[in-house]
Structure formats: structure tokens, C-alpha cells
Amino acid sequence: MxxxxxxxxxxxxxxxxxxxxxxxxxxxxxxxxxxxxxxxxxxxxxxxxxxxGLFGEESHDRTGPTLLRSIQDLNRYEAAEGNFQVVVDLQKDAKFLPDAIRGTRTLYVGAGTVSSYVDFSGIGKDDVTTNADRTAATIRLPHARLGKPALDPDHSYTVDKQRGLLDRLGDLFSGNPDSEQAVTKLAARHIEDAAKDSELAKRAETNTTAMLQGLLHSLGFTTVSVSYR
Structure with missing residues (x-):
């Protein structure tokens, strides 16, 4: 087989x-x-x-027309301006959670200006007096004031931003605009406080006095006295 x-x-x-x-x-x-x-x-x-840049992204400005909301007459003399810069270190923590899970820390450089001005709108006839032959003048003005801080977007920027896991997940969906608003407001507040502690208002009064004296001297006044109340 x-x-x-x-x-x-x-x-x-x-x-x-x-x-x-x-x-x-x-x-x-x-x-x-x-x-x-x-x-x-x-x-x-x-x-x-x-x-x-790998996908050739481009930016398109689709902003609508800018609307004029109002016009205000300013009866004041802008006499001085200060330039300020502050480094904001803002940290937010969550109770009972470590920073790696929930919490943010932002380092932000804020640069801006604060102007100082003298308001002429409240000056009455009794605040400006002259002698009979118009050679001497006495002027009383209100003390100089400080304007609101104006942040410079070209020189203000975020240096570093650390976020916990939950904060990162939230930013993916919302972008978290409140975070940027918080540091810019804090920067403006610190700049405003620094302006109050500076000699900015005093410099504005000195410049206003010099401006008025030069103006009235050109009009023939030989003696010009300016005081602040």
C-alpha cells in the first residue's frame, strides 16, 4: 500500500x-x-x-464700522503726563485642590500713562482779578487732578501663565477672557496708585502756572500771581 x-x-x-x-x-x-x-x-x-504656519493660516480683519458714541467738550489744561510700568504677579488658588489641578498664576507687564490736568470749567469771575491799569493779575485755580490710567497695548504683554489641569480644560472651550481682564485691571490700579504717590499733580500745577504767566506777560501784564485752592 x-x-x-x-x-x-x-x-x-x-x-x-x-x-x-x-x-x-x-x-x-x-x-x-x-x-x-x-x-x-x-x-x-x-x-x-x-x-x-504649517497650514498657511491667515488673519482677516472682519471688524464692523466704529461708532461714535458721544463728544465731550474738555475745559481743562493737560499739563503733565507720567509713564509707568508694573509687573503684575497674580495667583489664584482653589481650596482643597493642588495648583497642578486647579489654580492659575500670571506674570504680566503693564505699561501705561497717566495725565494730570487743571480743570478750568469751574473758574468764576472772582477767581481772576486785575488792577486798574491792567498790569497785574491774580488767578485762583483748583488743584490739579489725575486722569485715568491708559494702558499701552504695544508695550503690555503676558510674560508667563501657569494653569492647572482643570483651568486648561476650561480654556479650551471658553478662552477665559476674564483672566486677561483681571491682570489688566490690576495693572491699571497699581499704575494709578503710583501716580498718586508721584509728583505728577505738582508738576501739572507748576506747568500750568508757567503757561498762564507766559500768556499774560505776552498780553502786557507785568505781574501774574497764580494760586491753587
């Missing part, structure tokens, strides 16, 4: 394909998700600087 060798038959590829394809598809899917996550998070937390 002739024996016939029985060759082992290869397994059906249809039974092996799913096992072989399964790991490859899972790895490919994980890789795609990882790339998308890095691209998305990179724009938020600046882990991938320069990635924005």
Missing part, C-alpha cells in the same frame, strides 16, 4: 487577517488621535510653537 504524505494545510488567511489587522488599526488610530491632540493643545498651551 502506498502511503501518501499529508501536507499540513496553511491556515485560512481569512481567520488570521483580523488578528493581524487589529493591532495595526489600533496603533494607527492612537497615532492619529495623538497628533490631533498635540496640534489642538499646542495652539492653547504653546507646546508646539510655529505649528500654526
Amino acid at each position: 502506498t502511503s501518501t504524505d499529508v501536507q499540513p494545510q496553511p491556515e485560512d488567511d481569512r481567520h488570521r487577517a483580523p488578528a493581524a489587522r487589529g493591532p495595526r488599526w489600533r496603533k494607527a488610530l492612537i497615532a492619529v488621535v495623538a497628533v490631533l491632540a498635540l496640534l489642538f493643545l499646542g495652539t492653547r498651551i504653546h507646546l508646539l510653537p510655529g505649528f500654526g
